[in-house]
Amino acid sequence: MRKEPADGMPLRLRLEPSPDFACLRDFLRNSEVTEPSICRRVGMAGLNEFLAGDRSRGILTGESDTLGVLIRLFLFGEALGVQVLKSVFPAKVLEAMEDLGLLTSYQPAASQPALASLPGGGAAEVAEGAEMCATVALYPVGKLFIVSDRWTRPDGPVGELPADFVFPALTPNTSQFITTLPHEPCESFLELCSGTGVAALEAARRGSRAAWAVDITERSTKAAEFNRLLNGLEQVTILQGNLYEGLGDLTFDRIAAHPPYMPALDRAQIYYDGGADGEQVTRAIVMGLPQHLRPGGCFYCLAQGSDREGAPFEQRARTWLGAAQSEFDVLVIARQEQSPADAAMGYAVKSKGGGGVAKRMREALAALRIQSMVYGWLIIQRSAEPRPVFTARRSASPKSRREEIEWLLRWQTAAERPEFVDRLAEAHPVAVPTLELHTVHRIKDGDLSPAEFSLHTEYPFAADCRVQPWVGFLLAQCDGKSSLRQLLEFCKAHKFVQPETPLVEFARLLMVLIAGGFLEVEGFELPGRGHR
Numbered sequence: 001m002r003k004e005p006a007d008g009m010p011l012r013l014r015l016e017p018s019p020d021f022a023c024l025r026d027f028l029r030n031s032e033v034t035e036p037s038i039c040r041r042v043g044m045a046g047l048n049e050f051l052a053g054d055r056s057r058g059i060l061t062g063e064s065d066t067l068g069v070l071i072r073l074f075l076f077g078e079a080l081g082v083q084v085l086k087s088v089f090p091a092k093v094l095e096a097m098e099d100l101g102l103l104t105s106y107q108p109a110a111s112q113p114a115l116a117s118l119p120g121g122g123a124a125e126v127a128e129g130a131e132m133c134a135t136v137a138l139y140p141v142g143k144l145f146i147v148s149d150r151w152t153r154p155d156g157p158v159g160e161l162p163a164d165f166v167f168p169a170l171t172p173n174t175s176q177f178i179t180t181l182p183h184e185p186c187e188s189f190l191e192l193c194s195g196t197g198v199a200a201l202e203a204a205r206r207g208s209r210a211a212w213a214v215d216i217t218e219r220s221t222k223a224a225e226f227n228r229l230l231n232g233l234e235q236v237t238i239l240q241g242n243l244y245e246g247l248g249d250l251t252f253d254r255i256a257a258h259p260p261y262m263p264a265l266d267r268a269q270i271y272y273d274g275g276a277d278g279e280q281v282t283r284a285i286v287m288g289l290p291q292h293l294r295p296g297g298c299f300y301c302l303a304q305g306s307d308r309e310g311a312p313f314e315q316r317a318r319t320w321l322g323a324a325q326s327e328f329d330v331l332v333i334a335r336q337e338q339s340p341a342d343a344a345m346g347y348a349v350k351s352k353g354g355g356g357v358a359k360r361m362r363e364a365l366a367a368l369r370i371q372s373m374v375y376g377w378l379i380i381q382r383s384a385e386p387r388p389v390f391t392a393r394r395s396a397s398p399k400s401r402r403e404e405i406e407w408l409l410r411w412q413t414a415a416e417r418p419e420f421v422d423r424l425a426e427a428h429p430v431a432v433p434t435l436e437l438h439t440v441h442r443i444k445d446g447d448l449s450p451a452e453f454s455l456h457t458e459y460p461f462a463a464d465c466r467v468q469p470w471v472g473f474l475l476a477q478c479d480g481k482s483s484l485r486q487l488l489e490f491c492k493a494h495k496f497v498q499p500e501t502p503l504v505e506f507a508r509l510l511m512v513l514i515a516g517g518f519l520e521v522e523g524f525e526l527p528g529r530g531h532r
Helices: 019-030 035-042 047-052 066-074 082-088 091-099 172-180 198-205 218-231 280-287 313-319 322-327 340-350 355-367 402-415 420-425 470-477 484-493 503-515
Strands: 103-106 131-134 137-141 144-148 188-192 210-215 236-240 252-257 293-308 328-338 370-382 391-395 436-444 447-457 463-467
Touching: 019 091, 019 218, 035 047, 035 066, 035 137, 047 137, 066 082, 066 131, 066 137, 082 091, 082 131, 091 103, 144 198, 144 218, 172 198, 172 293, 172 402, 188 198, 198 210, 198 218, 198 236, 198 252, 210 218, 218 236, 252 280, 280 293, 280 370, 293 313, 313 322, 313 328, 313 370, 313 391, 322 328, 328 340, 328 402, 340 355, 340 370, 370 402, 391 402, 402 503, 420 484, 420 503, 447 470, 470 484, 484 503
Parallel strands: 188 210, 188 252, 210 236, 252 293, 328 391
Antiparallel strands: 103 131, 137 144, 293 370, 328 370, 436 447, 447 463
16 A cells, blocks of 8 residues: 655645646745855755754744745744734735645644644634745745655654655756756657656756656655746656657657666565666667657666676666667766675665575575666667667766767767778877876886786766777877878888778777767767866
8 A cells, every 4th residue: 555645645736727837836946045045054065955954054044035935944844923924924925825735734742643734714714823844845936936745744753755756856866967958949848757847847958849747656746747837847748657668659859767776685665666676677679769769769767787797787788679770879888886885785775674684685686686776877878760870888976977978979970880980090189288197017037027008088988998008109190290191101101000001990999088078079079088
């Protein structure tokens, strides 16, 4: 049986069109309800710090201006006196909040454990000494206003979260998910495991002609529909269903998902539980791409997968595409890699289990032959026409952003075309100034001698590439004045390569260096020179 929310109160948000939505939206905008203004006010680096439970850092004790009251009410979850609300909220705004189901009267736990619904006419008829509190959290995400379940009660933390808890869109992972998705609008956008619907709403706000948000829980579906109405985005459709269920034969230019991805021994919260290996939901989504992702379209998923004996995550993800896998490129951007032992310990802490739970999880992961847990981006692109496809993996650095991922996709796609070598032959490579050549010295005949050489960079991704000693001399020649064809002649003249080395073989070497971010060529310049 599904649990009720931890505070015992189901969502009572209004889900029908109403002028109250525009009234509230305009009021929030005019009140400067933005992340920068809120963070400046409470001394936080980001809104995600509200989730840490350290209320003492940002309590606005005694402050009763409009922004201060909004923060106290909707982010700190305080109960405030009716007179305080009336003093800062215009009557029509307070009525709109009540009509939309955002406010409720509050009784201390000693007299009434659960939060009660507003009586009669709402705030106007609540006793003067009474207090009110928010039924949900409400906060900005970029230029959107989002509601989700609260993580605090007026008298303290919520406690155990319900299985269908509507997770806040304030977490660092969610922020990374939203900001890394392409900003360019598309014809048709789909967000799966949508929760608050923030990705679909942001896609619509940026100009996508149509967007869908699908989640399995009724509670998230209601929250997402409320968010759609609050932001006035008519081109968004909110659906309740299990992934593609209910979408029929609809296809999309872009599909995005931030699914549950944590391994779980027992059934856990819906927003958290990714099955025994953490990949259950991700795998089902990928299996549906041949039916729902259009040619030329792209799938973006921020989740966790696993490397297994003889089968790295990106190769395993390719097999999930089934018979159509020859139509898809697969790219993994790994942000974090974790041993099974560390993953098991993390699960034990998260589930509040002990050493026995950690041991059970270690055994479960070992039975699956998991060698490493990989958290990051799984990006799958469907080719627009017949061509060779690629499977690749990179390690993210703090400097890896949306632009760098888009650059890599564009490069890898172009580099797979057989005719690309001819184009590259006349390109003029330039060595990236921040690359490093590392040399390992070892004792040989009583002296330290150079034994290994490798290139290193942190931009656009963290990369190390073992090379021959002569590559350092080659890179010094890559100043934009010599073409690839001329560089090959330089290497032949200095006997770095065999005289019969074909252009295509030399080009493949330089393509590896370009893909790693060590070289640039015309048309594929690295996007963030200021971030190196």
